[in-house]
Amino acid sequence: SWGTLATVGVACMGVGEGLGIPLEAAAGAVCVGAFFGDKISPLSDSPVITATVTDTPLMEGIKHSLISTGPAYLVSLVFFFVYGLEFSGGSTAESATYVEILSTIEKSFNLNPVTLIPVFVVIGLIAWKKPTIPTFVAGIAVAAAISMVFQDISLKNMMNYMYSGFSIHTDSTFVDKMLNRGGFTSMLSTIGLLMTAAIFGAPLRTAGVATVLLDYVQKFAKNSRVMAFSVMCLHTLFFMITGAYYVSYPVIGSMTKDMFPKYGLERKNLMRTMLDTGTGLAPLIPWSTTGSYTASTLGVANIAFLAFAPMLWLSIILSAVYALTGIGMAKIKDSGDNSAETVPAQAELARE
Template sequence: ATVTDTPLMEGIKHALISTGPAYLISLVFFFAYGLEFSGGSAAESATYVEILRTIEKSFNLNPISLLPVFVVIGLIAWKKPTIPTFVAGIAVAAFLGMFLQDVSLKNMMNYMYSGFSIHTDSAFVDKMLNRGGFTSMLSTIGLLMTAAIFGAPLRTAGVADVLLDYVRKFARNSRVMAFCVMCLHTLFFMITGAYYVSYPVVGSMTKDMFPKYGLQRKNLMRMMLDTGTGLAPLVPWSTTGSYTASTLGVANIAFFAFAPMLWLSIILSAVYALTGIGMAKLEEQPAEQEEGSRFNGQLAKE
């Protein structure tokens, strides 16, 4: 949202045109596929039982624990500012943690800073739960800073201009332009393996092209989400892909067919780009901005 100059909630709502159908289709797929295991025999493994029993023994499981989720969703529905919304969710969750789980304020603050820590009878559960906190995000923050630094030499060296000229060469209209930008971000992400790098670099390079072709920048936000966050678990050398494969113990290509949510959103986004369906357009769109050839001619005059 930041790199494309798009209001967060507005961008999220627009992203639903690709992630929404993909999510619904995935639900139908998992429901139909899950009927094969309706007896529960496949799920009743020793590890599954160990996880449930350990969590039930270690925590006070109460439906009230879902309150922070509803608080955040409610504030989003009321269109409240983003940061106060998340702060409210954190505050409610912290209060419930102290009340339901009998955690002191000092320990709660330590959990927020350095991550949750617990020692149970299950090493597997300890590995799942002992994580998080502000310090766990420092590597991500550092990566974002590195991405910003990495993007500056690309601009200064003229790499951005070369890539954009290449896109403009084929972008004779808004549909081709949008699809080319989508392919450009996919390629950049496949090379870097981190959308923390590809988002700021590609986003900053291409965000001004969309208004010139009569499209709103939230289209770019949606396409980068689909080809970044959506594609990440499927790319073995990406940070998300390597984490997913190592955690599940399954090769990335092996669960490709069983993760339709990921690639369906990419397919839908590509269809929208090529057909123009669902593409948010600017309210006032000069005729010469629609055609890429006219836009190039205008740039030459300027």
């Protein structure tokens, strides 16, 4: 999602501005698309981390996450279609910004269909379920080779772009602002935020804050519905404290994953819940690493685009409804009819 926001997301913000769409609405649409992909892509770190800490098969967990993310995404699409009708008055051709973006890019680059090959390489490797790192490397290598051939970029410049970001000077200040970014060094501030979050989260775990909260969950979890909802609230709270799901996923996931089978529920329920209250919630929280990055990259405050990003909070609402009603909760098939409602033995809880 972060890479999407900084590339296609920034470009879409420019196009939206050219079409006269409010920046808040454009930012909301960008976030819905970016974080939907983040939650369901096997290349994304979010599903990989949550699948790992919950001992859930990756693709099985992603499919299950669609029961909350999918409907929320469809509702968002309908909302944007209806909302977008207001801006369909045929002003596209007259929009100076829109025309400026297209004409400048056409003059500055060779827009050959061959340049789409890296996209299909990555999608193909995802479909074949290849490992994440080799898939990324393959996409980067193919893109670099094509850019050197069709955009007449030397290997030295290519390496410089990878390290310090792309650099170009066109006749359009707006396009320059949109394209001059990226590279390894542009992520150093983000890495600093992640390190700070990890440093902040470690004492919370060592001091037993998460353990105390978990004890309350176990105390009040009289059935599977209360347990699932309580774990969801626990992860939401811990994420909002630490501001980074890179911290909350391993901590809460490792501590609660064994509770679900004891209540007759599969662990992929936990994976879906954490994705909704971690990856989905992150862009809406200003002090989180993702929220800070989203607001600074798109140039729109988190609270400003909240109403225009229904998928992010609708999926959380759906997860809460599923947890409280038991609807959509994947149950362990051989656990018996009543196992999902049976409180674990006190000896088991004490042993944990």
